[in-house]
Amino acid sequence: MKKLLLAALVLSANVFAADTFDAQTIKVTEQLKEKSLNSELAYDIVARLTTEVGPRMAGTPKDLEAVDWAMKELQRLGFDKVWKEPAKFPAWLRYSESAEIILPSKQPIHITALGNSVSTPKDGTRAPIVIFETLEELEAAPENAAKGKIVFINYRMDRSLDGNSYGPAVQARNRGAVVASQKGAVAFMMRSVSTAKHRFAHTGGNHYKDGIKAIPAVALANPDADQIERLLQLGHKVEVNLNVQAESKGMGTSYNVIGEFTGTEKPNEYVLLGAHLDSWDLGTGALDDGAGVAIITAAAKHISELTKTKRSVRVVLFAAEEQGLWGAKAYVKKHQDELGNIVAAAESDFGADLIYAVESRVASNSLPTVRAIAKHLKDLGVKYDARNNAFGGPDLIPFKDSKVVPIFSLHQDGTDYFDYHHTADDTLDKIDPVKLNQNVAVYAVFAYLAAQSQTKMIGK
Numbered sequence: 001m002k003k004l005l006l007a008a009l010v011l012s013a014n015v016f017a018a019d020t021f022d023a024q025t026i027k028v029t030e031q032l033k034e035k036s037l038n039s040e041l042a043y044d045i046v047a048r049l050t051t052e053v054g055p056r057m058a059g060t061p062k063d064l065e066a067v068d069w070a071m072k073e074l075q076r077l078g079f080d081k082v083w084k085e086p087a088k089f090p091a092w093l094r095y096s097e098s099a100e101i102i103l104p105s106k107q108p109i110h111i112t113a114l115g116n117s118v119s120t121p122k123d124g125t126r127a128p129i130v131i132f133e134t135l136e137e138l139e140a141a142p143e144n145a146a147k148g149k150i151v152f153i154n155y156r157m158d159r160s161l162d163g164n165s166y167g168p169a170v171q172a173r174n175r176g177a178v179v180a181s182q183k184g185a186v187a188f189m190m191r192s193v194s195t196a197k198h199r200f201a202h203t204g205g206n207h208y209k210d211g212i213k214a215i216p217a218v219a220l221a222n223p224d225a226d227q228i229e230r231l232l233q234l235g236h237k238v239e240v241n242l243n244v245q246a247e248s249k250g251m252g253t254s255y256n257v258i259g260e261f262t263g264t265e266k267p268n269e270y271v272l273l274g275a276h277l278d279s280w281d282l283g284t285g286a287l288d289d290g291a292g293v294a295i296i297t298a299a300a301k302h303i304s305e306l307t308k309t310k311r312s313v314r315v316v317l318f319a320a321e322e323q324g325l326w327g328a329k330a331y332v333k334k335h336q337d338e339l340g341n342i343v344a345a346a347e348s349d350f351g352a353d354l355i356y357a358v359e360s361r362v363a364s365n366s367l368p369t370v371r372a373i374a375k376h377l378k379d380l381g382v383k384y385d386a387r388n389n390a391f392g393g394p395d396l397i398p399f400k401d402s403k404v405v406p407i408f409s410l411h412q413d414g415t416d417y418f419d420y421h422h423t424a425d426d427t428l429d430k431i432d433p434v435k436l437n438q439n440v441a442v443y444a445v446f447a448y449l450a451a452q453s454q455t456k457m458i459g460k
């Protein structure tokens, strides 16, 4: 009987052996936490990127400066391989922007042009405002409902931990100008996709549609949207003059910057850590996404200083994310036939606040490995989110669509993220080095264990 029991124990131990890590791996994991939490590397990277390069919108010379900077940085840090791969994207430049209320009481308002916006005439576009609370309300309005007017969508974004209110709010930014134009509007204005009370407007991609007249598209800072809302509520006819000077420059070229620490046993298989190198032009892109660049770069570097991994750890700094994920799309196209070599992919692109949960998107037979990794993130304050439906980050959308790449979300607290995101106020002082290092530790442990796992994870 005793023998049988022992046999059963051995058997069950074998069943689980594939999904646990040996003592040496666990020792390195603990050292990795210690090292990551006490290092100045990540903060140093984001401080220098946002200071020495600053804003780096794709299409500006600053973006190419950032590419050079990142190549040198990865080389300086001793990555085994450093290279870049081209990505094409529609380039657009902002020259100037301003607006004022003309009627009933002349006063300036704070706006920013949305990406791709066409220009107004030199002296601006002056017209009365017609307000809609949501994009859906505008869509449901009769033809010509906005004829000769400036459409104003007044949708308010809610503050939330996981940023789930961004998706609905951003619809108006993506498509509002097209729908407004279809209703006869001469320009499109929206309340910023932002939770802030400050007077910085939030920019971001706006996309026109072939065959529908492109009209100027801008976002208003929240207090200025409030001002217009109050004037309308008081029964006034509100007339605004918008002035946007910008230019589309055709297709430009930027580069994904890639660094790899090569694995010893299965060098072709790799963990992909992503972030995007480009930023909008208004701030210095500290939270979006200098923090992500720093977090994943430092995580890979820390691993390399402690050990060689079985599989490779690859850092991909994606190009032209803000213009529409152009670097990510180029990467997936170029590496289409080898996407199955990616054993885990995660992107850091949600600021620098604490990570509170880990979620996968993997085939069900990879879940024991996910749980084994998650166990080692617990004491960093990261719980296991069992939904297995991870989004992974914007640049991972094309990877997710392939259905072969195991995708991970290391969920960050986004409560304050949309106070700064895409505004002139996205600057280095918003980053807390202690919280930044918690991110580094989580990414480092995640990447290390995914690179060492006995079972190769697969996507779904």
Ligand SMILES: [Zn+2]
Residues within 6 Å of the ligand: 276, 288, 289, 321, 349
């Ligand atoms: Zn971003």
